[in-house]
Amino acid sequence: MASLPISELTTRARDIFRLVVEGYLATGQPVGSKTLAGTGLNLSPASIRSVLHELEGLGLLAAPHTSAGRMPTDLGLRLFVDGMMQVAEPTLEERAAIERQVAQPGPIEAALAATSAVLSDLSACAGVVMVPRREQRLAQLQLVPLSPTRVLAVMVGVDGGVENRVVDLPLGVAPGTLEQASNYISAHLAGRSLSEAVRAIRAEIATGRTALDAAGCDLVERGLAVWSEDAARRPVLIVRGQANLLDESVLTDLERVRLLLDDLENKQSVADLLDSAREAEATRIFIGAENRLFALSGSSVIASPYRDREGRVVGVVGVIGPTRLNYARLVPMVDFTAQSLGKLIA
Structure with missing residues (x-):
């Protein structure tokens, strides 16, 4: 109707x-x-x-x-x-709380998770953020020995994020090889995405244009591949504050509780719903049965796309809660969070 x-x-x-x-x-x-x-x-x-x-x-x-x-x-x-709704802009305190989480140093996924959590706290709903579909770009990679067969690969991205991974090594790799491989990556591959870096180093190895020996080439490939493989496994969606959805009205209906938790466990389905907001010019609101995913659990979704500095949509942020949400307060809050995230994405 x-x-x-x-x-x-x-x-x-x-x-x-x-x-x-x-x-x-x-x-x-x-x-x-x-x-x-x-x-x-x-x-x-x-x-x-x-x-x-x-x-x-x-x-x-x-x-x-x-x-x-x-x-x-x-x-x-x-x-x-x-x-009929008249929106109420976020308070100075709410804006400051959101901006603090968005601006925290470290990998972008950590900032997105913190932003989702603070949005959940402020809204008393579940906070959701779609992770940008992008690859980290290298600024520096250091290989630090941990034992004769293990090395710590420390990657610094161009956005300042730092991530660590442990890489297994064959026996007999000389300590000087670690330094040589680290310097090679930083000098020749800085600014490239992970997939670009892997393709470039393999091309240089195949044509014999690299100054690295066989052990060094193997070490570089191992150090880069660990992130290339990891990127493909990164979650498409971060959800925080599911417990906020279990209010007193929900607890009287155990089947509704089960349906709601099942919905949120299926992160790909939630991501697909949020993905429909990517092309929206403004914040989108899905109310109850308007979306099949949350129709049975009686929930609503407020979602807004966030963009990088070139204006391209890279993800969606939002809240999920009962249909009796305070829409007038939450719509501008989600919109402000999307704008703040846009300043973070390079």
């Missing part, structure tokens, strides 16, 4: 509809006619009930049971979000 324009509602119906939605989003409970009568509407309870019945007939409100008040349907929430 398509959402009708808000302009098709009477002023009286719009006022009552807005009060029901705002009351439900604030408390998570259905809103009754007696509560509405005390909000200054200057209408009798009978008149209010008549409007509530009209809104229910339009598919905008529903009653969980006969004697309860009304709560918005997914269709009603969509109408409210698109036509």
Whole structure:
């Protein structure tokens, strides 16, 4: 059922509809006619009930049971979000908390995980970030001996990130070979991506254009390949704060809890959903049954693409929570987080 324009509602119906939605989003409970009568509407309870019945007939409100008040349907929430919601910009404290996590030194995945965690804390939802599909570019690689058969490969990326991996070595590699291989990588392969570096060193070895001996060539290939293989295994999605989704209303429905956790465990499906927000010009909102992934668990997703410094979309950041999210607060918060991440991505 398509959402009708808000302009098709009477002023009286719009006022009552807005009060029901705002009351439900604030408390998570259905809103009754007696509560509405005390909000200054200057209408009798009978008149209010008549409007509530009209809104229910339009598919905008529903009653969980006969004697309860009304709560918005997914269709009603969509109408409210698109036509009535007034957003509230993040506070200075919220902005500072997000920017601190985005700006922390180290590998970009660590900053993304920290950003997802702080977004989860601020929103009381699950925070999600899609990892950029990119390869690290080399600034320097040092090979440090640990034992006769093991070496620590320390890679410094052009973004300042530092990562360590342990590489197994054949017996008999001379200490000078480690230094020679490290200097060769730093001098000849700096600025290249991992795959570019591997292709270049193999081409030089194949044509005999390298000054390295056989042991040095083998060592360089081992040091580079460990990251090339690792990059292919990196997660496409970082999720933090799943426990925030288990509020009291969810805990009364164990099947819903199971479905929700199953949804989040399938990170590829969540990533596919977020991927549909990559081409959006602004923050996208998926409410309840609007997306099949979270339809049964009754959850909503707010997602915004983030871009690199050249304006290319490289990932998506967002929050997942119950349909009664504080959309007015969270939409600009997710948008601000996307903008902050964009400053991090080279």
